[in-house]
Amino acid sequence: MDPLSLLRGILDTTEDAARALVGRERIRLAVTGLSRAGKTVFLTSLIANLLAAGRGARTLPALSDAAGGRIRRVFIVPAGTETVPRFDPDAHLGALATDPPRWPERTEDFSTLSIAIDVERRTSLGGMLPERRITLDLIDYPGEWLLDLPMLRQDFAAWSEETLARLQRGMRAGAAAGFLAFLDGLPDDAAAEDALAKRGYTLYRDMLRTCRDVHGLRFLQPGRFLNPGPRGEAPLLWFFPMPATARGGLAQLCARRFDAYLADQRATFLDPFFSRFHRQVVLVDVLGALHAGEEAFHDTGDALSAVASIISGANWLERLLGAAPMRVAFAATKADHVPTRARDALAALVEHITLGARGRAEQSGAAVSFHAVAAIRCTEDAVARLEGHSVAAVRGVLLQDGVGATIYPGEVPMKPPEAAFWDAGLFTMPEFRPPRLDPAGVSGMPHLGLDALLAWLIGDAL
Amino acid sequence: MTVPDNRGGDSPEGLKRPRRIDGAPDEHRSDDAPDDRPRPRVMADATDGAAALPDAAAARPRVILDEGAKPTPRLDFGWDKAVAPVTLPVGRGWSSVALVGAGAALLVLGFSILEAGNFIAEQFARAAWLGGVTLAVALGGFGLVFAAIWREVRGYLALRTVDRARAALARGDAVELRAKLDAWQARLPAGRARAGDLGAAPIDAIVALVEAKMLAPIAQDAAALGRAAAVQAFAVTAVSPSPAADALIFVWRGLRLVRQVAALHGFRPGIAGTIALLRRVAVDAATVAATDVAVDAAVRGLLSSKLAEHVAGEAAAGAVAARRMILLSRAADEACRVLPRR
Ligand SMILES: Nc1nc2c(ncn2[C@@H]2O[C@H](COP(=O)(O)OP(=O)(O)OP(=O)(O)O)[C@@H](O)[C@H]2O)c(=O)[nH]1
Numbered sequence: 062m063d064p065l066s067l068l069r070g071i072l073d074t075t076e077d078a079a080r081a082l083v084g085r086e087r088i089r090l091a092v093t094g095l096s097r098a099g100k101t102v103f104l105t106s107l108i109a110n111l112l113a114a115g116r117g118a119r120t121l122p123a124l125s126d127a128a129g130g131r132i133r134r135v136f137i138v139p140a141g142t143e144t145v146p147r148f149d150p151d152a153h154l155g156a157l158a159t160d161p162p163r164w165p166e167r168t169e170d171f172s173t174l175s176i177a178i179d180v181e182r183r184t185s186l187g188g189m190l191p192e193r194r195i196t197l198d199l200i201d202y203p204g205e206w207l208l209d210l211p212m213l214r215q216d217f218a219a220w221s222e223e224t225l226a227r228l229q230r231g232m233r234a235g236a237a238a239g240f241l242a243f244l245d246g247l248p249d250d251a252a253a254e255d256a257l258a259k260r261g262y263t264l265y266r267d268m269l270r271t272c273r274d275v276h277g278l279r280f281l282q283p284g285r286f287l288n289p290g291p292r293g294e295a296p297l298l299w300f301f302p303m304p305a306t307a308r309g310g311l312a313q314l315c316a317r318r319f320d321a322y323l324a325d326q327r328a329t330f331l332d333p334f335f336s337r338f339h340r341q342v343v344l345v346d347v348l349g350a351l352h353a354g355e356e357a358f359h360d361t362g363d364a365l366s367a368v369a370s371i372i373s374g375a376n377w378l379e380r381l382l383g384a385a386p387m388r389v390a391f392a393a394t395k396a397d398h399v400p401t402r403a404r405d406a407l408a409a410l411v412e413h414i415t416l417g418a419r420g421r422a423e424q425s426g427a428a429v430s431f432h433a434v435a436a437i438r439c440t441e442d443a444v445a446r447l448e449g450h451s452v453a454a455v456r457g458v459l460l461q462d463g464v465g466a467t468i469y470p471g472e473v474p475m476k477p478p479e480a481a482f483w484d485a486g487l488f489t490m491p492e493f494r495p496p497r498l499d500p501a502g503v504s505g506m507p508h509l510g511l512d513a514l515l516a517w518l519i520g521d522a523l
Numbered sequence: 524m525t526v527p528d529n530r531g532g533d534s535p536e537g538l539k540r541p542r543r544i545d546g547a548p549d550e551h552r553s554d555d556a557p558d559d560r561p562r563p564r565v566m567a568d569a570t571d572g573a574a575a576l577p578d579a580a581a582a583r584p585r586v587i588l589d590e591g592a593k594p595t596p597r598l599d600f601g602w603d604k605a606v607a608p609v610t611l612p613v614g615r616g617w618s619s620v621a622l623v624g625a626g627a628a629l630l631v632l633g634f635s636i637l638e639a640g641n642f643i644a645e646q647f648a649r650a651a652w653l654g655g656v657t658l659a660v661a662l663g664g665f666g667l668v669f670a671a672i673w674r675e676v677r678g679y680l681a682l683r684t685v686d687r688a689r690a691a692l693a694r695g696d697a698v699e700l701r702a703k704l705d706a707w708q709a710r711l712p713a714g715r716a717r718a719g720d721l722g723a724a725p726i727d728a729i730v731a732l733v734e735a736k737m738l739a740p741i742a743q744d745a746a747a748l749g750r751a752a753a754v755q756a757f758a759v760t761a762v763s764p765s766p767a768a769d770a771l772i773f774v775w776r777g778l779r780l781v782r783q784v785a786a787l788h789g790f791r792p793g794i795a796g797t798i799a800l801l802r803r804v805a806v807d808a809a810t811v812a813a814t815d816v817a818v819d820a821a822v823r824g825l826l827s828s829k830l831a832e833h834v835a836g837e838a839a840a841g842a843v844a845a846r847r848m849i850l851l852s853r854a855a856d857e858a859c860r861v862l863p864r865r
């Protein structure tokens with residue numbers, strides 16, 4: 062920890078203490094999830110259901126009970142002079158409620174929103190005192206960017222070595238064939254030609270895209286290659302991993318750009334918004350990973366644990382300063398893709414896939430728990446007849462053409478499955494239409510298990 | 524739901540899958556889809572062969588489209604009804620004291636009307652002109668009494684608009700809120716800025732508009748009234764002969780202040796209304812007292828004035844009195860707002 066961030070840590074801790082003293086706590090909630098894990102939908106549902114709960118609706122019964130029914134008011138904190146875009150729950154809700162409904166696009170930029178929850182005090186004399194106000198700070202961002210976090214602790218040589226080693230294995234090797242051939246053809250003392258740098262970058266980026274979109278892999282760095290964000294592609298991005306033997310100008314150029322890239326990501330994204338969380342929820346599309354095959358499944362786990370080592374991991378000093386989340390909830394998202402009886406298995410599976418991530422969190426003293434949630438419940442339980450057998454399935458309306466369908470999601474194992482399991486082949490879960498929603502969001506939206514998750518995560522702070 | 528940590532890692536049921544019956548056709552194949560829209564599909568085909576891997580190739584995930592594949596309406600879980608706020612039957616019956624009071628009032632009023640009726644009839648029996656005069660007197664007298672009662676009731680009911688408007692806001696009921704706000708605007712004293720036609724604006728916009736155009740200026744005026752009352756209270760405590768007199772003057776001034784602030788909001792409560800108002804103010808005062816730095820700032824501003832310098836000896840008691848007045852004006856404003864302060 063450098064002196065500057067230590068000083069900032071001490072100041073932040075003092076501020077937290079002062080806020081707690083006057084009943085104006087602030088909870089920074091890290092919603093972490095790889096791309097397409099369901100962060101944006103989770104936040105939309107969280108906000109809609111909290112606002113509705115503030116109006117007295119029982120949208121989050123477990124949270125209300127954890128708070129002893131003392132939630133009085135919930136509102137979105139009015140905007141100040143932030144330079145960051147604001148997360149727009151109304152727009153997302155509106156899009157989900159229209160006919161035909163639209164799910165949020167891939168998130169392309171950072172956005173934030175704060176929600177204030179007024180609760181009556183716990184003590185008997187509480188009625189005499191003003192209500193406590195807990196402010197929940199939320200952030201949304203492209204999931205791909207999360208993988209830039211572990212890069213911060215590496216230099217170009219170490220990152221290149223690790224990345225190139227990974228490219229030799231499994232499905233990546235196939236996708237990276239073009240890029241690896243290009244690397245092989247490069248002389249070790251290649252000059253700092255921008256044409257070469259750009260060519261290498263393009264090949265490397267296309268490889269990343271193939272890995273993400275075709276193979277369902279998630280450990281893909283750097284994040285802005287896949288999702289360049291609002292500023293588009295800048296020369297800053299024109300680099301790629303290079304073998305240790307390369308010593309020419311091109312290697313130096315790539316190393317410089319690597320450093321500049323990290324400095325930029327750190328300054329605009331990671332330092333201002335991705336430090337000092339009080340609570341964390343890790344969203345994992347376990348079922349999607351399971352259906353994408355063995356390699357994608359393990360890749361997701363690796364990516365999560367790499368990210369966790371930065372967000373939830375903390376040394377003793379950081380822990381002392383309260384800079385690491387105290388509670389980390391791991392949640393399998395889209396739990397409505399499996400029938401009720403399979404949801405326990407889903408939560409158990411998330412426990413296994415996040416083994417590395419959970420280790421980091423527990424090491425730094427955080428409490429962890431595992432859940433299966435659906436931010437928006439889009440299906441109901443059903444029974445399907447498969448080859449004369451009845452199996453538990455779900456029924457929903459498909460997004461594409463509004464046709465009803467029964468989906469048998471396969472058996473959900475409670476631990477990482479054995480080799481034979483993967484022989485069943487890959488499967489793409491269809492997208493569903495959300496149920497009928499009120500565009501004004503007066504009564505929130507149907508969910509599964511969101512309240513229990515929140516009760517565990519922030520119930521003690523209310 | 525939280526999954527306990529101690530699950531045995533070797534439990535076999537995790538991997539058990541339904542047995543596959545060979546030769547069954549795959550019900551959903553979209554490889555032959557007529558259009559090229561992305562469709563859910565079963566991707567790998569390697570183990571689809573009926574007898575390829577009889578054991579491992581258990582039931583694969585699959586999508587079974589409804590018969591006919593006609594568009595279906597979106598699901599409806601009846602969520603709105605399931606989560607609707609429980610409205611407790613308001614058991615706000617009459618308290619015994621109120622019953623006794625109402626009974627006594629009815630007896631007094633009722634018997635005096637009967638009495639008057641008898642008396643008028645008697646007077647008519649004596650002489651027609653005598654009866655006429657008596658009737659006129661009785662009508663005039665009772666008319667005044669009923670007018671007073673009517674005013675009380677109206678003043679009391681007017682305060683209820685506040686509750687109704689706030690409830691409508693809490694429910695998110697834009698129509699009701701607009702209606703209540705219109706009724707409230709109509710009652711405001713002439714010369715007050717009005718938000719005008721609230722049209723079809725969404726709730727957020729209505730709230731922001733009413734707050735900015737009407738409630739904020741009213742709050743400023745209420746604060747000014749509070750400051751004036753504070754100066755007076757301060758002066759009184761500085762010169763008054765006895766603490767008892769202080770208290771009396773304070774109560775009277777406070778009561779006037781609360782009614783003045785209520786008038787700013789368009790309420791002219793009678794006796795019953797004032798009592799109801801005071802009850803609300805008492806509830807809000809606790810909140811305002813502890814939260815409001817503005818109160819302290821205002822007191823500090825006052826006490827550094829000339830007045831304070833002259834009577835520095837009594838500053839302590841005076842400061843308390845002044846503080847209370849400012850507090851009271853804030854609390855009264857809080858109690859009378861049609862929309863709660865954000
Ligand atoms: N059925 C169902 N589908 C969901 C749910 N949550 C997310 N999804 C699906 O998952 C997709 C991705 O969700 P997003 O919230 O946009 O994912 P994200 O994590 O924000 O993704 P990036 O912005 O790309 O990082 C959505 O388009 C939905 O189709 C859920 O609760 N139920």
Ligand SMILES: [Mg+2]
Pocket residue numbers: 100101102165166167168201202203204
């Ligand atoms: Mg998103």
